[in-house]
Every structure is written in structure tokens, then in C-alpha cells.
Amino acid sequence: MSTDEIICNCMEVYKSEIVEAIKSKGLKTVEEVGEATDAGTGCGGCQDDIQEILDQVNGK
């Protein structure tokens, strides 16, 4: 995946924004990413992708 791939089409949130938010704020859940970036707060279809990014960044 390239770092500036769009993850959430509804809210136009890029992967790089999500990764930054997770790292800078220590986010742990899809809900927290939604609050921080709006990603996943539209149709919800990208929430699995957000979870994958959380797992990658948090090393699970």
C-alpha cells in the first residue's frame, strides 16, 4: 500500500492521515480513529481497513 492511498472514500481520509493520528495520539480502536480523523464515520465500509492499519501501526 502506498502511504497516501485513500482509505475512507466517504470522508476522503488518506492512509497517511490515519497513521499519523494513530501514532501521535496513541489510538487503539476504529472508534478513536473516527473521532480523530472522521474516517469510518460515513458508510462504515472502510472500518476493516482502519482496523488493519491499527494492527500494523500498533504491531499486532
Ligand code: FES
Ligand atoms: S468509506 Fe469510510 S465511512 Fe464510507
